[in-house]
């Protein structure tokens with residue numbers, strides 16, 4: 001008879017994150033400095049320190065379905081304050097990718113759409129083309145005319161442009177995206 005190994009999968013979530021990001025959530029001592037310094041913590045359903053705790057507890061679904069990972073602005077304030085030197089912003093980024101890949105970002109469709117379109121714009125042009133971003137996002141949200149009245153005003157003030165400004169080193173940016181896919185094993 002097979003004896004159940006209670007530790008068999010108990011660290012699976014933490015280990016997956018470690019493999020993908022190089023960050024070990026088990027180092028977290030729950031000091032709360034990340035939560036205390038996060039400018040968006042008040043809006044989050046799980047505070048950054050709670051995300052780390054849930055990772056330690058192998059609560060994969062709870063973490064990958066929370067709004068926190070999509071609200072995180074990657075400002076890295078938490079990372080700079082962490083006494084254990086955990087790159088929390090990197091973990092958040094990894095969690096976003098995992099949530100998409102595992103189909104658990106369904107409650108955050110608008111944020112996921114924005115994330116995808118934003119990154120695609122950078123991949124193509126080397127920087128964001130704001131007008132293209134807004135148009136594609138509006139189409140994805142099925143609100144093609146949303147804020148359309150602001151377009152002429154912003155064009156007139158030079159805040160957005162009709163054509164994308166492409167950077168010279170676009171091949172370098174594309175290579176970064178290619179390396180990222182390889183890193184994530186895609």
Ligand code: SF4
Nearest residue numbers: 038072073075076078
């Ligand atoms: S990187 Fe994200 S979690 Fe960390 S302080 Fe900034 S917004 Fe908060």
Ligand code: SF4
Nearest residue numbers: 028029031032034082
């Ligand atoms: S600052 Fe670092 S050690 Fe403290 S709770 Fe946040 S992740 Fe854990």
